Amino acid sequence: MKLNVDALRYMSKDDFRVLTSVEMGMRNHEIVPAELVDRIAGLKHGGTYKVLKNLLKHKLVHHDSSKYDGFRLTYLGYDFLAIKALVNRGVFASVGRQIGVGKESDIFEVATEDGTILAMKLHRLGRTSFRAVKSKRDYLLHRNSYNWLYLSRLAALKEFAFMKALEEHGFPVPNAVDCNRHCVIMSLVQGYPLVQVKQLQNPDNVFETIIGLVIRLAEHGLIHCDFNEFNIMIDDNEEVTMIDFPQMVSVSHRNAEMYFDRDVECIFKFFRKRFNLSYREDTDEHDGSDSDLEDNGRPSFSSIAKSTGHLDKDLAASGFTKKDQHDIEKFIDGGIDEDENTSDDEVSTDTNCPRDEGYGDVDGHLESLHMSHQSVDLEPTVSCNDNDKVENL
Template identity: 65%
Template sequence: MKLDVDILRYLSKEDFRVLTAVELGMRNHEIVPSELIHRIARLKHGGTYKVLKNLLKHKLLHHDSSKYDGFRLTYLGYDFLAIKTMVNRGVFVSVGRQIGVGKESDIFEVATEDGTVLAIKLHRLGRVSFRAVKSKRDYLRHRSSYNWLYLSRLAALKEFAFMKALQEHGFPVPSAVECNRHCVVMSLVQGYPLYFDRDVECVFKFFRKRFDLSFEEQTVDTDGTEVDTAESGRICFSSIAKDAGYLDKELAASGFSRKDQEDIQQA
């Protein structure tokens, strides 16, 4: 899904008012009736229907008339609501290039007013490549019905809570900056692509068989001292081992109750 933030420039207060009305209606409606959107938005002179047409054009809403005439938010519309809220709060002022995409999220660069580059992760549960949420995640618990946008919001809330907890316990994780709806803003960590050992070994095998070349890890340092190849050639995670207690129990998973959310915010 392409995130074109240029559209934000052309959206009015009325547009966001109607988007918010649809979001509120989706709390207890899979498809929000047009009349309910009109009552919640409270736009004068029947302006709601004109705005709905504009939002449909930009694919921020989806129209469904199979059972009754109604609308629901698309992920793009949900993106715009979250981005607009965080821009208003001063979390960031611009959205840059996409730096990552996965089976359940998209990641973009964002910049603050002073030029600091952060990362924003937009959860997108429900993609074709990841729909086994009921068996892979505990968001649903005992619910028989669910909404992908709501589950994405729970996923973002859970990630934000754990990121804060891990940071407080001294783990080397990105700093959690802000969470709104299904979006998590965090510090940008400059890293390098990592590869599985089996993939690296396949490269070694190819060069050995094809060109009769062999590669050995350095066993002597520049000052003449021997280097432990087991540690010098492989990443060692023992140095970051921390006693974090029972974080899973402390942040008892998704579908937080109001009390759990308050406890997390105070943590």
């Protein structure tokens, strides 16, 4: 999605006040009546209505009169609120080019005051192509708390908490810098998604490293659930970094073994196809004494899960609650409830279907840049706070 932050520079305190009021109204309204926005914002002399017009012009809110007359935030409006909050906090100072686009996110470069480039991931849960949406939409529509703002924020919060915990336990992940609303700021990974890599000096080493990561994750109590060539970055030294964590589950999840096997299978399949490697798939090599491997050479979930750490439990204590996990699992196919009616193509439970398939760029070029390399300085003149309290604006 195009992210033009030009308008951000010209936004006044009142603009942000009204935008934040729309956000607050959306906590319990799908569409927020203008009178309510006005009441929350508390601007004098009908100021809210004038500002709403301006926000509408810049596509930060959307006017909706389908059910009743009112406004809702657009992705861009929500982006502005998050970006402003992070800029005010001094996390970064300018937004640059887009470096990635997924089904559920847009990734941009941002620069700090001293010129360090970081990655900004804007979560877009509820984007229409999202696979699980279809089956869940009706259900979700009736629950105000499940709108895309909430889900995207939850995804960001989860990703941030997991990235931080994984980093602390020595996993090769980006450095988790900060998080606000649906936005995660992390270090920029040098290198490319594995899907773009045509040749490796040491495919065996890379393969072993990657499978080792799936195993080590499980030993720490976690399963990535979307572990594939789109979410593994590799640099010129063939060092591996894993990314993309909103769908991770605990090894105690009822479908844990299936997710684990699926992650493993994706890697086996990719390396077999791309690098023509066959890994100890010959069952004759196994006499059954190697308890960590299945007969087909795959790591065995049941023997690994025995020796689990409890990163999954630590994470539950880190502010990302059980309810959060439950809510997000309702939406992400990594944790779709099988008892619920889901039809054919919505939820993949087979072992060879990376969720990300379809947007990797095999020519080694990242997604085209909507921002045309230019950076825009954002002057932190308005103090938008993190607690969404309009009073503090």
